[in-house]
Amino acid sequence: MNRFITYTFCFGLVLGTLVLFGCTELPEPVTPTYETTLPVTEVRNSMFEPFFPIHYRTYLENNDDTQMTEYGGSVPHEKHLCEDLPRGWKYCQPYLKNLWMGYPFSFEYNRARGHTYALYDLLHIDRINRYSEQAGLPTTCYNCKSAKMIDWVDEYGDDFWAMEFHQFREELDLQDHTIGCANCHDPRNMELRITSVPLDEALKQQGKDWREASRNEMRSLVCAQCHVEYYFQDKAHGPPGKPIFPWALGLDPEDMYEYYKGHGHTDREGFEGHFIDWTHAVSDTPMIKIQHPEYEMAYDGIHGAAGVSCADCHMPYRRLDGNRKISSHLWTSPLKATDGIRRTCGQCHTDKSPEYLKGRVIYHQERTWEQLLVAQELSVKAHEAVRLAEEYTGGRNANFSQLMINARERIRKGAMFWDFVSAENSAGFHNPTKALETLARSQQYSQQAVDYAMQATMYGIAPYLEGDIKDIVPPIKEHSRKLQQSQEHLDSHTWLGYLPLLPEADLVWDLNRRVNAQPE
Template sequence: MEYNMNSLKRALLLAVVAIFALAIMAACGAKDTKNGSASEPIDTGLPADTISNEAFKDLFPLQYESFNATKDMSDTKYGGSVPTSKFDQSKEPLLPILFNGYGFALEYNEDRGHVYANEDIEKIARINDKSFGSCLTCKSTAVPQLLKEENMGDKYWGANFRAEVLPAAKEMGHSPIGCSDCHDPQTMELRVTRPSFAKAMESQGIDISNPTKNQMRTYVCAQCHVEYYFEPEKKEVVFPWANGFKPEEMYEYYETVAKDQGFKSDWQHNISGAPMLKAQHPEFETVSTGTHGKNGVSCADCHMPYERSDGKKKVSSHNWTSPLKNIEASCRTCHADKTAEELKNNVESIQDTHKDALDKAEEISVSSHYYVNKMITAKAPAAKIAEAQELVRKAQWFWDIIAAENSTGFHNPQGAMDSLKMSSEYSSEAIILATEELVKLGVNVDELKAEIEKATKAVLAETDNFKKKDHATNTFFPAQQPPAAPAKK
C-alpha cells in the first residue's frame, strides 16, 4: 500500500517536472530531440577501459572530427584560443606582482582548445621536478584508470608528475580530455569520471546519483572547470564547496574546513608576506549562481550547440570554444528575438564593464601588498601587520576567483561585480590600516606612493614575460622570502 502511494507520488512528481521542463524548453525554444542522443544507451562493442580518442574515430566520425576542431586557433575580443600570456599588456600585466613568490608569477596563460591540454601541462614552467600527479587530473583520459586500486589507487595524487604519473599515462595511450572522460565507452551514456566532483557535491548535500540529462550536460564539464585545492595529506584534488558556490562561501570553507585539515595557504606572498590562496577557473560555480544557471541553461546549451557536419545529420558540437564564434547556434536558439550582432554587443558590453572593474581591483590590490611591505620594513607592530596581511589575502581571493574565471564576467555579471567590489573594499581597509601605522612611525607616505609607481612601471616595462616578476621587489621593497625556484625552461 505504502509502496503504491510512493510510486503514485513519484509519478505525479515526475509528470510535474516533465511539464515544467517542457514549458521551459518551449519558452526558450531549445530543441531536445535528435538522432543518436547520448541519453539512449547504445552498444559500441568497445572495451570498458577504452581511453584513446582514436578508438572512437570510426564509430563516431562526426563527433571525432568536431572534437579535433579544438585545434583551431582564433580569438574573440577577450576570449578565444590563440596561445596568449596573461601577462600581456592587453590582459592582466599586474599579475607578476600579485602572484609574486609563486609559480603563477613565472608563467600563466589563457586557456585554449582541449586537444592541447596534455601538451600544455607538460611544457608550462610551473611544472617542475617536484610537481605531483594531481596536476594531470583535469587533462588526461588516463586519470580514472590510474586511480583504480590495481594501478596507482590513492597514491596517484601525490606521486611524482614527471617521473611516475605522466609516463604511466603515456604508456596507457592517453588522450587529452577525451570521449571516455564524459561518455561510458560501451554505451556512450554521459558519465562523471572524476571522484572529486561527486565528493564535493555530496559535501553540499546535493545528490548526483540520479541526475537528469540536462544536469549531465553541465556535470561533465564541472568535473574540471571548477575551483580546487590539493588537500595536504594525500595531495588529493578537493573542491571547496561544503558551504556553497559563491566566492564568500568558498572563502569561508578555506578559513574553516581547509585550515582544520592543515591547509593554510597556497604560498606566502613575496611582497606582503601574506599567506595567500590561488583561485582556479570556477566556471561551474560562477554559471550556477548566475542567471543562466539558475534558469537551468547547461554548459552544453551554449558551448555544444547542434551542428550539421555532413549537411544532414545533426550532432552536438564537440568543438569547445568561445560561443561568440557561432552566436547563431549558441544563443539564438533561445534568444531569437535578438540578432547575432545585438547579442555580441550585449556580451562585449558586459565584458568591457567587467574588465574595467577587474583592472581597478587589481591595481588597488597591488598597492595593498606594497603598503604591507613597508609596514614590515618600518617595524610596525606584528599584530597590525598580521591584520593587514589577512585583509590582503581576503582582497586578493575576491578578485582572483573572478579573474581566474574564463568568461570575462559573462557567466555571471552581477556576481562578478559583487565580488570585485568586496575585493576593493578589503584592499582599501588594508591600506587605511597600514597608513595609520606608517604615519605613527613617521614614514613618508608620498614617497611610498612614488616607489609603488616606480616598481609597477618597471614590471610593465619588462618585455620578457619570464622576467617581469623580478622587478616587483627592489631595495625599497625587499622580498619577504627567498625567490621561487628558477624556471626549468
Template sequence: MKDTLSLRTVRGMVRRGAMLLAVSIVPFVLAGCSDVTELKTPVFKTKIAAEETRSSAFKAEFPQQYASYQRNDESTVMTEFNGSVPFNKNDNVDPLPEGYKHAQPYLKNLWLGYPFSYEYRNARGHTKALEDFLHIDRINTYAEKGGLPATCWNCKTPKMMGWVKQYGDDFWAKDVNEFRDKIDMKDETIGCANCHDPQTMELRLYSEPLKDQLKAQGKDWDKLSRNDKRSLVCGQCHVEYYFQDKEKGVAKKPVFPWADGYDPQQMYTYYKTAGNSQMKGFEGNFVDWTHPVSKTPMIKAQHPEYEMWQNGVHGAAGVSCADCHMGYTRTDDKKKISGHWWTSPLKDPDMRACRQCHSDKSPDYLRSRVLFSQQKTFDQLLKAQDLSVKAHEAVRLASEFQGAKPANYDELMIQARDMVRKGQFFWDYVSAENSVGFHNPAKALDTLASSQQYSQQAVDLASEATGFAISKDLAGDIHKIVPPILKHSRKLQQDPEHMKTHQWFKYLPTLPKADKVWDGQKKLVSAAQ
C-alpha cells in the first residue's frame, strides 16, 4: 500500500510541476506571438517626390523590389486554368495564344449588346495593364469618343490621383478617350504609387471609391491593422463595383455595393434600389445594359476577388492577399523582401508561398488540392453558363409568342426576367473572379448552384407564360439550339454579312462603316475625316 501511495504522490507531483511549467511558459509564448503580430516595418524617408506616379522613379532606392516588379512583364506562363497569355476567354476551340481549353464559349452570347461582347481576354501582368487597356475593343477606337466614362481609368494608373485633384467629381463622367494620350503607357501603369506613399513607403489608398467605402463603414485607414491594409490595397481594384447613376450621386463615379454585405445575394438586393431604371417591374434597379435578345436589364459583375476571399478559409483566418501573391523572397545578398511579382503561387514549382504555412505538405500535393477545387468549380461554371443562355432564349421565345396567353402573362415575364438577371449575375460573380473558385470553394459552388436554380426558374416561368408551348423548342442541347458566338467585334458588326451568321445578331443594329481613329495612344485620323 505504501508503495502504491508513494507512486501516486510522485505522479501528482509530476503533473503539478508540468502544469506550473506550462503556466510559466504561456506569458512568454503569448508575448512571442504578440511581438510577431506587432512587428514594425522599416521607416523610410526617400528622395522621391510626393506626387510621383512613375514606377521607374522608385528603382534607384528600391532596386530589388523594382526588379521583382518587372517580372510582371512576363506574358507566357500559364497555370492549368489561367495565366498570362492573353487568349480570348470565350474561345475553347483554338489553341493558345488565341484560345484555350478552359475558355467559356458563351461569353459573347451572354454579354451581347454590351462592350464586353466585343473583346474579353485573359489578363496579362499589371505592367501590361495600360497597354492592353488602350488596345481593347471594348473602348470604341472607331470614333473620337470611346463611348465609356473616364471612370475606366480608375484601376489602370496612379495618375488617377492627379486627375481627380484637377477635375474633382467632374472627372468620372468625361469620355475615356479624353485621357488616352495624357499618360506614359509604360511607366504609369499599375505600379509602386498605387500602393505606397512615395516618400515614406507606407501603404496608402489612391482609390477614391475605397476611401468612400471605408468612410461609409466608419473605418479609419490609419487605425486599421497592417494586415488589413495588405489586403485592402489589392481591394482597391480587385472588387465588384458599378458606375453610379447621376440620380444617386456623382455621375459615373465607382461605388462598391457592400452596404448589405459581400455575398452575391446581398449585392443583388443592394442593386434593386441603386439605380434609375424605369422598366416595369425593375423600377429603381441599377442596370448596366439591357440584353437585346431577352430584353432583360442586366448587371455585369467585375472581378470580386476581395469579396470572394474575405470570408473564405484563408481570408477568415487572417491570411492576407500579399501573403500568397507577394510571398517573401531572398535577394542575392540574402536580404528578405516581399516579392512584387503579383501572380499566382501556382507559377512557382516549389509552391513557396503556400508552404510558408503548409510546410508539412509537398508542392505536388498542394498544387493537386488547388486544381481539385478549381476543376469542380469550372465544371459547375459551364453548367451555369449553359442554363443562363437557355434562360435568355426562353424569355425571347415567350416575348415573341403569338398564341393564347394566361391572365398573369406580364407578371410571369417580369419574374422570368428577374431570374435571368439574377442567374447571370450569380454566374458572373464566379466567372469574373480570377481564382476559379479557390479563394472560397464553398461560396463559389453555392453561388453557381444558386445561379443554375435561378436560370432554370426563368425557363420555367417563361414556359408557363406561354402555356408551356415553347417547351418543345427548348428541349435538347442548348449548344445546338443557340450556338456559341465565337467571333464578334466592333469591326465585324459593321459587316452585314457577319450579322447574318448568328440568330441572335438580328437583335443588334449593324454599325456604320468606319475606319480606326485610335491605335493605342496614336490618333490615326480625325472623326470628321
C-alpha cells in the first residue's frame, strides 16, 4: 500500500508538472518601464546618459575600432586591398573598384566601424563629393547615419530626401547626432519604436503595424530600420530620393530583381521601366547596387526562423555595476571574445564549447567566401566580354543586338546576386543556405552573360577571354575622386579609360566644416 501511494504521488506530481508547464504558453517577457524627463523630440545621445549611465557606457564601447574577427571586424580598412592592416585585410575582394566602375562606390569602400562613427565616416567618405558645392548624392544618405533624420523628416516631409546633402553638414554634431538612443527608443519611456520612414511604410504594405509587434519582434525590427536593402526612389514613382525597401514581392534576391524591373523610368531598349542605380562605365550595363541586407538574409535563416532576434546575438545580456543585468549596447560580433560567444551562442547551445561554436561560424563563412570570390571574378569576366563584343570589328551574329541585351541583363542580375552576399555583413553566416544559393545563381547568370557576348560575335572574342581573369583584367587597386582628375591615372588601366576626366578641384568640405571658411 505504501508503494502504491508513493507511485500515485509521483505520477500525480509528474502529471501536474506537465499540465503546469507543458500545456501553458510561456509569457512574453515584460519590458521594464521607465519615465524620463526627456521630450519625445530629443535626439541628442548625450542627453540619455544621466538616465542610463551603464547602458550608455556600453554604447561608448562602440568607439573601439581595433578588433577584427576572422572575416570581419571594425578596424577601418579598404575592403578591396589584400594587404595587412591598417590598409587592407587577408579576406579582401580585389575587384570592387572594377565592378563599381562609374559609380561613387568605386572611389572608396571601407570596412564599417561601430555605430558611433557612422556620421564621421559618412562625411569623410569619398563617395560624397567633398570637392564641390553639390554632393552628387541626395540627403537620403543620412537616413541610417543620424538621429537628426527624425527632426529633418518632421520639418521637411518627403521634400527632404532630394535636398542638397551638403546643406545639412554644419547642423551636425559628430558624436551627439550619430546613430544612437533616439533611433530605437522613445525618449520619454524608452519603449522600442520605429523611426525609419521606409521600414514603417514597408511593414504597412505587408499589412503589419510595428506598434502591435511583440517585444521579441521589435528586437529585430529596430535593426531592420537600416540593416536592409533599400534604394532611392525614382522620380517617376513618387518623391525623388526617398528610401524604399523593395519588399513588395518578397525578401529574396529573385523577388527583388523582379521588383526592380518596374520601378524606374528608363526607355532604354530591353530595360524599359527598370530601376537603375548607375550604368557601368565599361560594359554600358544598367546596374543595381545592393546595400546591406542583413535582415533579409537572417529572417529565414536557421536562427531567424527559430525566433532568435538580432539583439539575442548582437546585444547579449551583461552583468555590470554590482551584478546588474542589462542588454549590452555594444553592437558587435560575438566572435570578438570567448565570453561573447558564451553569452550569445552558449545560451542555447549549452552542450557545446565556445571554441566549437566559433569554429562552426568560420566553417560556414569560409565556404561562402570561396564562392563569393568565384562569383566576383565571373562578374568581371562578364563585363569584359560585353566590352570586347561591343568593340569587336569581326563578324557579328545576325541577332547581335538582342544577344547583347541578353548579355547585359545577365550581367545586371549576376552582379546584383553577388552583391547581395558581398554587401551583407556576416560573410554568409546569417543564412548559409541562402548565401550559397544566391552565389551559385550569380555565377550562372554571369556565365550566361559571357556566353551571350560570345554568341553575338560568333565566338570571335573567345580567345581574348581565355586564361586567368586577373591577367585579362587586372584588379584596380587605386582610384579616387581626386585621381580621376588626372589623365595619367585614367591612362593607367584599360577600364579606367572609360571614365570621364574630372575637372581639377580643391577640397570644399572637411567633415562638418567648410575648408577655409571665412569668419563671420
